[in-house]
Amino acid sequence: MSLFRLFFRAPSAPAARERLQVLLAHERASVGDSDLVTKLRDEILRAISKHMQVDDEKVSVRMERGAQVSTLAVDIEIPFDAGKKAA
Amino acid sequence: MGKVIVVTSGKGGVGKTTSSAALGAALAQGGDKVVVVDFDVGLRNLDLVMGAERRVVYDLVNVIQGEAKLTQALIRDKRLETLYLLPASQTRDKDNLTAEGVAAVIGALKSSFDWVICDSPAGIERGATLAMRHADVAIVVTNPEVSSVRDSDRIIGLLDSKTLKAENGERMEKHLLLTRYDPARAERGDMLKVDDVLEILSIPLLGIIPESMDVLRASNLGSPVTLADGRCPPSVAYFDAVRRLKGETLPVAVPGEKRGFFGKIFGRKAA
Numbered sequence: 001m002s003l004f005r006l007f008f009r010a011p012s013a014p015a016a017r018e019r020l021q022v023l024l025a026h027e028r029a030s031v032g033d034s035d036l037v038t039k040l041r042d043e044i045l046r047a048i049s050k051h052m053q054v055d056d057e058k059v060s061v062r063m064e065r066g067a068q069v070s071t072l073a074v075d076i077e078i079p080f081d082a083g084k085k086a087a
Numbered sequence: 088m089g090k091v092i093v094v095t096s097g098k099g100g101v102g103k104t105t106s107s108a109a110l111g112a113a114l115a116q117g118g119d120k121v122v123v124v125d126f127d128v129g130l131r132n133l134d135l136v137m138g139a140e141r142r143v144v145y146d147l148v149n150v151i152q153g154e155a156k157l158t159q160a161l162i163r164d165k166r167l168e169t170l171y172l173l174p175a176s177q178t179r180d181k182d183n184l185t186a187e188g189v190a191a192v193i194g195a196l197k198s199s200f201d202w203v204i205c206d207s208p209a210g211i212e213r214g215a216t217l218a219m220r221h222a223d224v225a226i227v228v229t230n231p232e233v234s235s236v237r238d239s240d241r242i243i244g245l246l247d248s249k250t251l252k253a254e255n256g257e258r259m260e261k262h263l264l265l266t267r268y269d270p271a272r273a274e275r276g277d278m279l280k281v282d283d284v285l286e287i288l289s290i291p292l293l294g295i296i297p298e299s300m301d302v303l304r305a306s307n308l309g310s311p312v313t314l315a316d317g318r319c320p321p322s323v324a325y326f327d328a329v330r331r332l333k334g335e336t337l338p339v340a341v342p343g344e345k346r347g348f349f350g351k352i353f354g355r356k357a358a
Contacts, residue, residue, distance in 0.1 A: 009304075016307035023140050027177065041144070056156045065141040 022067045037063055037070050044074050052078065089120075089200045091193060092332075093222035094264075095246070097238030099209030101230045102266035105302055105312070107206035108136045109325040110226070110332075112311035115170035117329070119201040122161065122171040124192075126218035127208035128184055131175035137164065138309025139172050148176035151188030157195055166314060171200070181214045193221040211245060219250050224260045224332070226293060230267045231279040236287055239263075243288060262293035264328060269298045270343020281341055294328030296321050297342035 029035050041061055048054055058077035064070060094107045104127075111123040125133035128148060134140045139162045145155035150173075157173075164170035173196075176183065196203045207218035219225060225246045229239040243261060252259045265284060272278040285292055296302075297320050305315035313322045320342065327337055 012304040012307035015309075019135070019140065019307075019309060023135065057158065059159070061144050061159060063142060063144050 018067075022065060025067075026065045026070075037065070037072050040072055041074070048076060089197045089203050090223050091197060091203045091205065091221050092224045092226060093205045093207055093219040093246075094226045094228060095207040095215065095219055095242050096228040096235070097209065097211060097215075097242040098230075098235045101228050101235050102264075102296070102302075103209070103228050104133050104136050104206055105306065106226070106228050106264060106266060106296070106325070107133060107204050108311035109313045109322070110329060111202070111204050112164075112167060112170055113313040113322075113325050113329040114202050114204075114332075115164070115167045116313065116317075118169065120169045120171075120199070121202045121204065122173055122196050122200045123204045123206060124173040124196070124218075125175035125206050126184070126214050127206065128175045128179060128181040128214055129177065130208070131177050133206050134162075134172060134174045135309065136306050137172055137311060139164070139174070140309070143174045146174045146176040147192065148179045148183045150192055151185060152183065157192065166310075181208075181212070184213060184217050186217065186220070189217045190221065211241065215242075216245065216249050219246055221251055222246075222259070223252070224262070225250075226262050226264050226332075227288070227290065228264045228266055229284060229288070231265060231269075231273075231281070231284055233279070236279065236284055239288055243290065261290040262332070263288055263290050264293045264296065266296040267298045268295050268342055273341075273343060292339050293331055294324050295339060295341060296324045296328075 026035065041063070045054070045059070054076070060075040062073040094103050094110070096103050107123050111121045115121040123133060123137070124147065125131050126147070127133070134143055142162055145160035147160070149155040150157050150160045160173055162172045162174065164172065193203060205218045205222065208214040227239050227242060229235050246259050246261060247253050250259055263285065265281060269278060273280070281292070281295060299319065299321045301316055301319035302312050302321050305312035308315060312319070313325050316322055317326070331337055
């Protein structure tokens with residue numbers, strides 16, 4: 001079984017290399033807080049809290065950092081009467 | 088109430104993070120709800136070993152400073168739905184870890200998880216002492232090598248004096264996890280013997296993890312080894328360690344040691 005493994009498994013080093021490249025590109029950018037995705041996250045949440053009382057439990061933020069594109073998903077439950085109170 | 092485990096060693100590079108991830112994934116595969124907490128503020132790596140490095144939004148320091156809710160900072164594993172990660176901060180320094188903040192986070196995690204595994208940073212500074220502070224059980228990760236054994240002895244001293252359990256006059260449950268054990272070097276007589284390490288540190292043996300390419304492969308791929316390949320020798324050793332952690336009595340097999348019929352029957356006992 002171990003012989004089979006030795007010969008037929010794809011090498012893992014390329015995966016390691018790619019993961020590190022993506023991660024380090026993002027981390028180098030974030031030194032001095034210039035990571036765009038993090039900045040956007042904070043500013044979006046600040047903008048929203050200006051207009052309504054944000055319940056932290058009702059906000060879900062997801063990020064996925066990729067080599068070419070990153071995604072930022074901010075999911076916020078806005079109660080029906082939130083707008084009225086702020087107005 | 089969940090159990091809090093600290094995975095600690097004093098020395099760096101002995102396998103704390105690898106073991107935290109492997110034990111966490113092994114426990115979660117048994118259906119238990121597990122969270123692995125990275126205490127290495129400034130030099131986090133648990134996210135990388137668990138393959139969640141691209142999905143970190145908030146971290147332990149954000150939660151402690153009140154910038155994010157605990158539920159927002161927890162990252163659920165993509166493969167195992169009962170396995171969670173609480174990453175450390177990469178940019179803040181460890182002074183942002185406050186004793187009260189850590190106490191609150193651990194308290195909250197204990198109430199919703201079966202196991203809270205605290206991956207300690209190397210050294211004996213703030214991060215390491217806070218990681219062990221609230222532990223019910225300590226796993227001391229040691230390599231069969233002089234400097235590692237010496238540092239483990241030092242850490243055992245801290246576990247018996249600086250933890251909440253110790254301060255309350257209770258006995259801290261400690262286990263030895265011998266990692267990076269190389270059967271070939273042991274055969275040549277160039278490595279400290281298991282019995283020597285056990286005699287010096289005198290804490291019960293939780294398991295012996297063989298030095299293996301499988302561990303390297305798993306971290307290259309961003310998967311705890313017990314999840315990447317459950318049947319490779321290090322994984323089998325981690326799964327056995329988990330059974331012992333849960334109270335089972337299993338003989339500990341020394342990797343590469345050929346045992347006769349009697350050896351198998353009168354195998355080494357854990358503890």
